[in-house]
Amino acid sequence: MSKLKSLIIITFSALLVTLSLQGCEDNPVDSEGGDHAPAVGFELEMDGDVLVSYFLRQYEFDPDGVFEDNIVLDEEIAVGGKVVFREADLDPETGHTPQMKVHYLDENRDRISLPEYYADGERNPDGEWYLEFEYFEAGSRNTRLSPEDRPFQAVYDKTDGQTWVFKMEARHHGRADMRINLFHLDHTDMTPIPLPVYFDLES
Amino acid sequence: MSTAVFSRTLITSAFFLFIAVHAGFASGMTEDHSAGSAGSAVSDAGILKGYVHDSETGDPVVLASVYIPDLDRGSVSHDEGDFIIRNIPEGEYRIRFQHVGYESTSKNVTITRDDTTRVSVSMRPSVFRSSEVEIVARHAAEEDDITTYVERTVTGRHLRQQLGRTLAETLEDEPGMAQRSMGPAPARPVLRGLGGDRLLILEDGGRTGDLSATASDHALSIDPMTAEHIELIRGPSAIVHGSNTMGGVINVRRGQIPFDHPDHIHWSGSLQGESVNRGMSGGFRAFGPVDTSLPFSGRSLSFTDRMAFRFDFSGRHTSDMDTPAGSLVNTDITTLNASLGLSYIDDWGVIGFSGNILDSKYGVPGGEGIAEAHPNGVDIEMFRRYLDGRARFNFSDSWARRLDVRWNYSYYFHRELEKPDDPDIPQPVGAEFGVLTNNIRMDLHHRNMLFFEKGLVGVWAEHRDYASGGMTFTPETIERSVAGYLFQERDFRSFNLQIALRYDYRHLSPEEAESIFLDHDITSREFHGASGSVMGSWNITSNLKLGSTITRTHRSPIIEELYSEGPHLANFSYEIGNPALTREKGWGSEVFVRWNRERMRASMAIYRNQMDNYIFPQDTGEQSPRRDDLNVFQYTENKVLMTGAELNYELLLNRSLTTGGTVSYVRGDFIDDGESFPFLVTEERENAVPLMPPLNSRLYLEYSLGSLKIGGAARLATRQSRTDEFEEPTDEYAVFDLYAQYHFSRAGALHTFSFTVENLANSEYRNHLSRIKSVMPEPGRNVKMLYRVYF
Numbered sequence: 001m002s003k004l005k006s007l008i009i010i011t012f013s014a015l016l017v018t019l020s021l022q023g024c025e026d027n028p029v030d031s032e033g034g035d036h037a038p039a040v041g042f043e044l045e046m047d048g049d050v051l052v053s054y055f056l057r058q059y060e061f062d063p064d065g066v067f068e069d070n071i072v073l074d075e076e077i078a079v080g081g082k083v084v085f086r087e088a089d090l091d092p093e094t095g096h097t098p099q100m101k102v103h104y105l106d107e108n109r110d111r112i113s114l115p116e117y118y119a120d121g122e123r124n125p126d127g128e129w130y131l132e133f134e135y136f137e138a139g140s141r142n143t144r145l146s147p148e149d150r151p152f153q154a155v156y157d158k159t160d161g162q163t164w165v166f167k168m169e170a171r172h173h174g175r176a177d178m179r180i181n182l183f184h185l186d187h188t189d190m191t192p193i194p195l196p197v198y199f200d201l202e203s
Numbered sequence: 204m205s206t207a208v209f210s211r212t213l214i215t216s217a218f219f220l221f222i223a224v225h226a227g228f229a230s231g232m233t234e235d236h237s238a239g240s241a242g243s244a245v246s247d248a249g250i251l252k253g254y255v256h257d258s259e260t261g262d263p264v265v266l267a268s269v270y271i272p273d274l275d276r277g278s279v280s281h282d283e284g285d286f287i288i289r290n291i292p293e294g295e296y297r298i299r300f301q302h303v304g305y306e307s308t309s310k311n312v313t314i315t316r317d318d319t320t321r322v323s324v325s326m327r328p329s330v331f332r333s334s335e336v337e338i339v340a341r342h343a344a345e346e347d348d349i350t351t352y353v354e355r356t357v358t359g360r361h362l363r364q365q366l367g368r369t370l371a372e373t374l375e376d377e378p379g380m381a382q383r384s385m386g387p388a389p390a391r392p393v394l395r396g397l398g399g400d401r402l403l404i405l406e407d408g409g410r411t412g413d414l415s416a417t418a419s420d421h422a423l424s425i426d427p428m429t430a431e432h433i434e435l436i437r438g439p440s441a442i443v444h445g446s447n448t449m450g451g452v453i454n455v456r457r458g459q460i461p462f463d464h465p466d467h468i469h470w471s472g473s474l475q476g477e478s479v480n481r482g483m484s485g486g487f488r489a490f491g492p493v494d495t496s497l498p499f500s501g502r503s504l505s506f507t508d509r510m511a512f513r514f515d516f517s518g519r520h521t522s523d524m525d526t527p528a529g530s531l532v533n534t535d536i537t538t539l540n541a542s543l544g545l546s547y548i549d550d551w552g553v554i555g556f557s558g559n560i561l562d563s564k565y566g567v568p569g570g571e572g573i574a575e576a577h578p579n580g581v582d583i584e585m586f587r588r589y590l591d592g593r594a595r596f597n598f599s600d601s602w603a604r605r606l607d608v609r610w611n612y613s614y615y616f617h618r619e620l621e622k623p624d625d626p627d628i629p630q631p632v633g634a635e636f637g638v639l640t641n642n643i644r645m646d647l648h649h650r651n652m653l654f655f656e657k658g659l660v661g662v663w664a665e666h667r668d669y670a671s672g673g674m675t676f677t678p679e680t681i682e683r684s685v686a687g688y689l690f691q692e693r694d695f696r697s698f699n700l701q702i703a704l705r706y707d708y709r710h711l712s713p714e715e716a717e718s719i720f721l722d723h724d725i726t727s728r729e730f731h732g733a734s735g736s737v738m739g740s741w742n743i744t745s746n747l748k749l750g751s752t753i754t755r756t757h758r759s760p761i762i763e764e765l766y767s768e769g770p771h772l773a774n775f776s777y778e779i780g781n782p783a784l785t786r787e788k789g790w791g792s793e794v795f796v797r798w799n800r801e802r803m804r805a806s807m808a809i810y811r812n813q814m815d816n817y818i819f820p821q822d823t824g825e826q827s828p829r830r831d832d833l834n835v836f837q838y839t840e841n842k843v844l845m846t847g848a849e850l851n852y853e854l855l856l857n858r859s860l861t862t863g864g865t866v867s868y869v870r871g872d873f874i875d876d877g878e879s880f881p882f883l884v885t886e887e888r889e890n891a892v893p894l895m896p897p898l899n900s901r902l903y904l905e906y907s908l909g910s911l912k913i914g915g916a917a918r919l920a921t922r923q924s925r926t927d928e929f930e931e932p933t934d935e936y937a938v939f940d941l942y943a944q945y946h947f948s949r950a951g952a953l954h955t956f957s958f959t960v961e962n963l964a965n966s967e968y969r970n971h972l973s974r975i976k977s978v979m980p981e982p983g984r985n986v987k988m989l990y991r992v993y994f
Contacts, residue, residue: 027679028616029637029670036676040828056828141832179831187631187674193831 037114037129037189039182041105044195046098052083054192055109071196073141073177082196085152085170096167099157102131103164104182104190114182116163118156129189131156131166134179136194141177151176151199173201248550249314251288251322255280255300258325265948266993267302267326273604274597276463276548282951287466289508290550292599300324303946303955304910357433363957363989364942366427366475368482368521368536370404370455373427376918377435378849378865381896383972385419385773386979387480387524388536388565389583393972394435395810396845396869396895397450400761405444405454406589410665412613412640413587417763419974420567420773421617424587426540428473428486428517430455438752438793439703439736443646443661443690446707446734447758449789449812458490459544460555460593461511465491471993473517479961479985480534482521489514493545506547513544513557523566526980527967533566533580533622544591552596552605559589567773568979569622579622581773582630588614604648604657613640618673619773634673634771641666658691669762675769677780678713678725680762697742704735709759713766723782725766730759730786746799754791756814760784764818764838770827775974776836777827778820784840789814805852813880817843819893822929834929842874843892846883864902870925871895893930894972897923910947916940923971931977936968938981957989 041055053060061081071079085097103111117123117130133154137143147153151174157165177194251271255264263284270277271288273296280286291314301307305326312320357365357374367373371382371390383398384390394402400416406425413424427433434454441448468491475484493510496503519538524531539562546555562585569580591611598604618635646661667682688705708731734757740750767780795808820836827835847869854862871892872884898921905914917939924932941963946955965984969976 025614025639027637027639027668027670028614029635029672036674057826057831183631184674187633189674189829191830191832193826 036184037104037112037182038106039104039112039114039190040107041109042180042182042190042192043103043105043111044180045101045103051100052195054195055105057193059193059195071139073139073194073196077141077193079193079196082175082198084198084200085168086200087202090170095170096155097170099162099165099167101162101165102180114164119161119163128185130183131164132181132183132188134181134194136177136179138175138177138196141179141194145176152197154178168197170199170201173199175199248290249293249316250319251291251298251312251314252319253280253286253298253322253324255284255286255302255324255326257305258327264302264305264326265951266953267300267305270299270301271296272299273297275595278463278465279469289464290548292550292597294599298322300326302326303953305329356435362430362432363955363991364944364959366957366989368427368519370423370425370427370430370433370453373430374433374453376865376901376916378851379847379867379869381867381899381972382970383419383894383974384970385974386531386565386567387521387534387982388563389415389420389422389567389773391415391419391423392453393894393896394450394453395812395847395849396871396892397812398894398972400445401447401758402450403441403445403448403452405452407457407459407591408444408454409591409609409611409644410613410640410642412589412611412615412638412642413585414615414617414636414638417761418771418774420581420583420619420771422563422565422583422585424561424563424585424589424615425455426484426517426519426538426561427455428475428484428519429457429488429515429540429542431458432456438738438754439690439701442703442705442734442736442754442756443659443688446686446705446732447756447787449754449756449758449791449814457515457542459513459515459542459557459559460553460591461490461513461544461546462548462553462555462595464508464511464548467491469994471991473989473991475987475989477521477985477987479982480521480524480536482519482536484517484519484521486515486517488516509549510545510547512546514542516541525983527965527983528980531568531979533568533582536563536565538563538565546593550597552594554594555592557591559587559591561585561587561589568975581633582620582622583617583773584620585617586615602649602652604650607644607646607648609642609644611642613638613642615640619771632673633773634671634675634769636672637668637670639668652691655691655693658689660687660689662687671769673769675767675771677763677767677769680711680713680766682709682711682762684709699740699742701738702736704733706733707731707757707759711762711765713762721766721768721780721782725782728760728765728782732757732786732788748797748799750795750797752791752793752795754789754793756787756789756791758787758789758818760786760818760838764820767838770830770833774836775833776820776822777830777833778836778838780838781840784818784838785816787814787816787818787840789817802855803853805850807848807850809848810846811882812845813874814843814845816840817892822893822927824929842876842878842880843871844874844880844884845869845871845892845895859907860904861907862902862904864900866898866900867896868898869895887925890927891925893927895923895925897921897933897935897971910945912942912944914942916942920968920971933969933971933976936966938966938968939963951994953993955989955991955993957987957991959985959987961985961987 043050044052051062059079071082104114106112114129115127117127119127135145135150137145151172152168152170154166155169157167175198177196179194181188182190255267257264265282267280269286278286278288293314293316295313298310298312306329308326310322310324312322314320365373365376368387369390371392374380374392375382379395381393382390383393411424414421415423435451437451441452444452468489470489473486490513493512494507496505517540521536524534542557542559544557546553564584567581594608596606615638619633620630621633642665644663646659648659650657663686665684670679671677686705686707690703692701710729712727713725734755736754738752740748742748764784765780765782767778770777791812793808793810797806818840821839823835823837825835827833850866852863872888874880900919903914903916905912919937920935922935926932940961942959944957962984967980970981
C-alpha cells in the first residue's frame with residue numbers, strides 16, 4: 001500500500017513538473033508586433049508647400065489655398081479653416097487635384113520615416129503602414145458619407161515609386177470632412193480630427 | 204522560455220515535489236509502522252451508511268446531499284434514500300444533510316476503524332428559501348470548513364431562478380450587489396460599490412486568470428450554467444484569498460476535481476431558453492467512479508472505490524438582445540465550455556487534476572453618443588485553457604488537520620475587432636491581450652494553536668506574463684507575486700472571534716521604455732504590504748447575533764493602471780496609465796445583526812470603507828492626440844470614502860405564503876487630499892465616485908403548494924444623480940417579475956423546472972453601472988425557462 005501511495009505522489013509531482021513547464025509556453029500576443037509609429041501629427045504637402053499641418057490635435061493652415069473659417073466639428077472641435085479646391089486647381093482631363101504628400105511628425109514635430117506598404121505601386125515587403133481615408137458629412141465626426149454622396153474621393157498615386165502620395169478626384173461641388181488615418185498592419189496608429197475639404201466647382 | 208522562467212518553474216516544482224513526497228512517505232510510514240502517532244497521516248478507515256427520509260411522510264428523500272465538512276467530502280442518497288461513504292478516517296464527525304425543499308440538518312457520528320457506522324436522518328420540509336440548500340453529487344461549503352466562512356450562498360432553486368447569462372446577472376438580486384456592464388456578455392459583479400479586482404472572483408477557490416477585473420468590456424471566463432453554487436465570502440476569510448478584498452470574494456463552486464467517491468455514475472442535464480435574445484443554453488455533467496486496475500511490479504493495483512471522474516460540457520448561444528427601445532445590435536453571445544477532472548481518493552487524502560477549455564465570442568454594441576469610432580460596435584473573441592492540480596493530505600491525532608496543495612495554470616487570450624461598415628472588409632484588430640498565469644498555493648489547516656482553536660497558515664505565489672497587441676503601447680510585463688497568510692478562530696461560549704493576517708509582495712517588470720504621454724518613464728515597480736481582518740460575533744440569544752468586522756486592505760496597482768497607453772476599442776477609451784501610482788490602502792468596518800425566528804429571518808449591515816489612493820480611470824473629457832475618436836481616460840488616485848447599508852429579510856405570513864426582500868444603499872465620495880477622512884459625508888459635493896449604484900430594492904411574495912412555488916417580485920431603484928464630471932445620471936425605475944418553480948422525483952431522478960417572466964411590463968430602464976447606458980436600455984420583457992434533471 002505504501003508503494004502505491006508513493007507511486008501516486010511521485011506521479012502527481014511529475015505531472016506537476018510537466019504541467020508547470022508546459023505552463024511556460026510563449027505568450028500568444030506579441031507586444032513587439034506593436035512597434036507602432038510614434039506619430040502625433042502630419043504635414044500635408046502640395047506642390048512642395050505645406051498646405052496643412054496637424055500636430056497634437058491642432059490644425060494650422062497655409063493661408064494660400066485655404067479659407068480661414070470658424071469651422072467647428074460636432075459643436076465642440078474648432079478646426080479653424082478648410083482646404084479649398086476650385087476648377088482651376090484640377091486637371092481638366094482627370095478632375096484630379098495636384099499630387100499631395102503626407103509627412104508624419106513625432107512628438108518633437110520632426111518628420112519621421114515610415115516604410116509605406118504601397119511604396120512602388122506594388123506592396124512593399126518591408127512596409128507596414130499605409131493611408132486610409134474616411135469621409136464625414138460636413139461638420140460631423142460621426143456621420144459617414146456613402147461613396148455616391150462624397151464630393152471627392154482620395155486616389156492613391158503609386159507612380160514613380162513615391163511614397164505617401166495621393167490625389168483627390170473631384171466629383172461634385174460641396175464639402176466633406178476627410179479623416180486621414182495612419183494604418184499599421186491591421187489597426188490604426190493615428191486617427192486625426194477630420195480635415196474639412198471644400199470643392200468650389202461650377203457644376 | 205527564458206532561463207529565469209525555467210529555473211523558477213523548476214525550483215517551484217521541486218519544492219512542490221518535496222512537500223508532496225514528504226507527505227506521501229509520512230503517510231506510508233504511518234500505515235506500516237506507527238499508526239496513530241502524532242503528526243502522521245491517517246490510515247484507519249471506516250464506512251458510513253445511512254437512510255434519509257421525510258419527517259412528515261416517512262418517504263425516502265432521493266438525491267439528498269450528505270456532506271462531511273471536516274473532510275470536505277460527501278455523497279448523495281439514492282432511490283431508497285440510502286447512501287454510503289467509504290474511506291472515512293476514524294474519528295468523530297458532524298454530517299450535514301441538504302435537499303431542495305427541506306431544511307438543512309446535521310448529525311454527529313463516530314467512525315471506527317474497519318467498521319460500518321449507520322445513521323437514519325429525517326428531514327423537515329422548508330418554507331424559507333434561504334434555509335434550503337440543494338446540491339446534487341457535491342457538497343455545500345460549510346461553516347465548519349475554515350477556508351470558506353461563507354456569508355451567503357446562492358444555490359439550488361434560488362440559483363436556478365436567478366440563473367442568467369453571466370455571473371453578474373445571476374447575482375444581481377443579492378443584497379449589495381450590482382452589475383457593471385458594457386453589453387450583456389461582459390458584465391461583472393460589483394459589491395457595495397466595489398468592483399474590478401477589489402471584488403475577487405474565484406473558480407473552485409482558484410483565480411480565473413482572465414482580464415475581467417481590468418476593463419468593462421472584458422468578460423468573465425465563467426459561464427454560470429456550470430456553477431453548482433456561488434458563495435460570497437467577506438471579512439477575515441476573504442483576506443485568505445487576497446489582500447485587496449475590501450469588496451469580498453465570490454467563489455463559484457464547480458467541483459471540477461472530485462473530492463468524493465460516488466458508488467455509481469450521477470449525471471445531470473440542463474436546458475435553458477429565453478425570449479429576449481432568442482437564446483438557448485444547455486449543459487451536461489457526469490460524475491462517477493473509475494473502477495479499474497493497473498499492473499504494477501507483477502501485481503495488479505486496484506483503484507476500485509478510490510478513483511472518480513467528473514465531466515461537464517455546456518454551450519450558450521444568444522442573438523441580439525431586445526429592449527423596449529428596439530433590438531441592440533451586436534449583443535450576441537456564443538460560448539462553449541468543457542471540463543474533465545479525475546481524482547484518486549483514499550483515507551489519507553485526495554489527489555486530482557482537471558482541465559477546462561472555454562471559447563467565447565461576444566459583441567459590444569456601438570452607436571451614436573458612446574462610440575463615434577465604432578458605430579457598429581466591437582466583436583470580442585475570448586479563449587481560455589485552464590489546468591488545475593490539487594492534493595489534500597489528511598492528518599489525525601496531531602496539530603495538523605490537513606494540507607491542501609494547489610497549482611493552476613491559465614492560458615488566456617482575447618482580441619477586439621472593429622466592425623467596418625462593409626462586412627466584406629476584414630475586421631481590423633483594435634487590441635489583443637494574452638495572459639499566462641501560474642499559481643501555486645499551500646494551506647495547512649490545524650487544530651489548537653496558542654490562543655486559537657483552529658485555523659490555517661498558507662503561502663501563495665503567482666507568475667503572470669501579460670502582453671497586449673494591436674494599436675496599444677502597453678508594454679509586455681512579467682508580474683511575480685508571493686504572499687503568506689494565516690487565519691485563526693476561537694469560540695468563547697456565545698462569542699466567536701476570527702482573525703486573518705496576510706503579507707503580500709508583488710514585482711512588475713515591464714519592457715522598459717520612454718513614453719510620450721505617460722508622466723513617467725516605464726520602469727519596474729515593486730509593492731509590498733500587510734493586510735488583515737478581525738471579526739467578532741456575539742450570539743446575544745439563540746435567535747439574535749450581533750457582529751462587527753474591521754479590515755485593513757492593501758492593493759497594488761495593476762499593469763493597466765501603471766503602464767497602459769493606447770486605445771481600448773471595446774471600452775471606448777484611450778487609456779493612459781501612471782507608472783508612479785502608489786499602493787491603495789483601505790480601512791473597512793462593518794456592524795451586522797442577524798435575527799432568526801421561526802416565522803422571520805432578517806439581517807442588516809452598515810459599513811464604512813475608506814481608501815487612500817483609490818485608483819480609477821478618470822474620463823478627462825478630452826480626445827487623444829493619437830485617436831481623435833476616443834476620450835482619454837487617465838488613471839489617477841484619490842481618497843475615497845464609501846458608506847452604505849443593506850437589509851435582507853424573509854417573513855412567513857402563513858404556512859404557504861412568504862415574503863421577503865433586500866434593500867441596498869451605497870454612497871461614494873472623493874475626499875480632498877489635504878482633508879482628513881470624515882466619519883460620514885453628509886453634504887453634497889461637486890463630484891461623486893463614478894459608477895455607484897443607486898438605492899435599490901428587491902421585494903417578493905411567494906406562494907408554496909407542495910413542490911410548486913409561485914411568486915412575484917419587484918425590482919426598484921431610485922434616480923442616481925450623484926455622478927462624476929462626465930458621467931450621466933440615470934432615472935428611477937420599477938420592474939416586475941413573475942416566477943414559478945416545480946420539482947418532482949421519479950425513477951431515481953430529480954426533475955426541476957423554473958419559469959420566469961422578467962420585466963413583465965416591458966419597461967425601459969437603465970443600469971447606472973453600464974458604460975453604454977446612453978444607448979443601451981436594459982432588456983425588455985423576457986420569458987425564461989430552465990429544466991434541469993439530476994440522476
